[in-house]
Amino acid sequence: MEGQTLDWTRRSALGLLPAIALSACAGAARDQPLRFWAMSYEGDYSPLLMPPFTAATGIPVEVQSLPTTASHEKLLTAQAGGAMPDVLMLFNGWIQEFATIGAIAPVPTPALVADMFPGVLAATRIKGRDYAVPWSVAPQVQFYRRDILRQAGYETPPGDWDGWRTMARAIKRRRPDDFVFMMLLNWPTALINMLSQAGAVLLRDRDTRGNFQTTEARMTFAYYASLFADGFAPRALSTEVQDPVAAFAQGFFAIWPSGPPTLLDFKRRANELPVDRWSTARIAGPHGPGRLSGLSTSLCVSTTTSRPAEAWALVRHLSSASSELRYQRLIGNLPARASAWSSPQLAAPVLAPFAEQMREPAFSPPVIEWERIQIEIQLAAERVVRGLQTIDQALAALDTRVDRLLAKRRALVEAGKLA
Template sequence: MAATSCGSKPASPPLRFWATSYEGDYSPHLMPAFTAATGIEVDVQSVPSTAAHEKMLTAYAGGVLPDVFMLPSGWIGEFATIGALAPVPSPDLVTDIVPAALALAQVEGKNWAVPWAAAPQVQFYRRDLLQDAGYASMPTSWNAWREMGRTIKRRRPDEFVFLTLLNWPDTLFSMLYQTGASMLRDHNTRGNFRSAAAEAAFAFYLSLFTENLAPRALSTEVQDPFAAFAQGRYAVWPSWPTLLLDLHRRRAEIPADRWAVARLAGPNGPGPAAMIASNVAVSAATARPKAAWALVRHLTSATSELRFQQLIGNLPARASAWASPQLQAPVLRPFAEQMREPAMAPKIIEWERIQIEVQLVAERVVRGLLTIPQALATIDDRIDQILAKRRALVEAGRIV
């Protein structure tokens, strides 16, 4: 008994951290420095992106959410509303955040998570294929961009030009943002797609398919999009910063001098574009809030974000990180420029469901099953159904 009473205190169990996609796979690389500095072990679980939302909600309902977890910006409002999140305890955790990333993460001006990485949509393109078609740089307006596509198509009639898959709706949403379409009305309680701006975006999007510049295909029908890009099956691929990792890994298939990055074309030049961001949040039920927030501070430090940029291509959410020579490479300039002109989606819990409905209806337009006016009316009707409860709460003065 004496020996037991004099023994060392049992070590605390590891903090639990969940993250998705590349962030989940590579987060263990960030943990040794944290453990060395604090003595706190971290158990990292990589959660598949397709199952993350359901898994986290189920974990909350069962009282087993991890201490710290990664959240896309679009989920923060939902998890804050159900009481799953602890509010950010100190303003210094977010004072150095890129404004666009911070705005995406806030809910009614309150900080419920700390931005970890920002990912504006840009376009990757085959520099060599554009040069063969007589283009020294990427056109910046819609009409010129599409005319470039036609030129490339005439030279390569058996190939497509744009990789815009039907279950990847981000390019369509970027087009909607670029036209200035206001997709909701009446205090975000009704759809507003029956507008000239939305119709213009849909018409341009549809033209890419009707002119056979983009395939009428889902991602499941393209076995390896990267290989197709490397082989020249497509010349332009609207995508995200993490594609940089694939381009680096598979540079034997496509050397760096054959591709480049540019901001997306807009109706009259580049404008707002879709932007996603990953954030780190702390469970409201964690028994170790001090340790949990210490982990958040470590993960979202400029040092950790620069390390992640090297590992997986993620762009830092910390403004100070952008002063690093590491981020001065010309290939990153379009990302930095786009981050200064982000598109802001409506901050409502139902927005993710709305995006899915828009995607499904847009696919029917591309496949010739609906006209654009029919599609816009259908989208508004579906949105109105989705927002029925919100509308009732707004009309009753329960929410604003």
């Protein structure tokens, strides 16, 4: 297997490097490492993917793992100072911004993105041009306790909100001291997904103002808050549930909306949570499963690199099916390359809902303020759940705060300096 991977990488990488193979000057440049920056688990584990590339091409790679909270500012500072790496990972919501400021180069050949899930690829395309190669995808599904649901008369969770509530009542009758849904008040993803499935458009006026006083947003906030009011979810923060895996294993929760890294957590702790006690399903929506946003990332090449052919060769290696499958084993996130899904490694039934969800993605607004906006959405929801504000009060205040966060973007758009 390793020999096949290395041979494939050698042929692929050298196919992208004809000029380097023929040039003595380029050969000397290959002694200097390519620089690659990435965040989160991707940054931490990327060095493990580099040896096959270096063995195949002779090109060393220097990986820098950036802290997620500071990475956006660091990348902008590097761009302003002419210090960008050759290759960088971007969250998909950042791609439009970095393309607009001229920091990342268009993908040079359609072959690099020909085999990607179409919905995942759409997030990296700007005005018909691809600016990034999809890499690491983390859609959410619901992890559920098969034994607890079976006791309540369910083999799998319902796919719609009314069914979810009926199931929750049945579980609660049998387990009155436990909860049904692990939705903690400082975890915004569950609510963001509900808003996506309800069809709520969260920003308006070319993504320069909040758009939360809508029928879809009110309906979603009302449903979300009712899960807490009815005792199906705890009015608690993550600091109060410090070990979610243990809480799930002990039956304090029956449903846990989460992403693919949770699969690795369960595998590592199979003695606490045997594989026959849990499974996965797509997350319920108002009328059935629908589009969800996920924390997906892509690979880009800097416009300032002096070694574009080598940089794109590295992108091709990292986004190859073999590299993506190894990454899936390392960090849990799933391949964006469709051909990787023919591997027996991804044939487990618990992965099927993830693959189905990847075919129905929802895209976060392409604004750099989105992380801050998500926090504001969750804070607004927490005020409603705790009875500090009505839904109408919370949504009106949320529009005001989001408008304030987007003031700079609004000014740039109105001045014609930002598309």
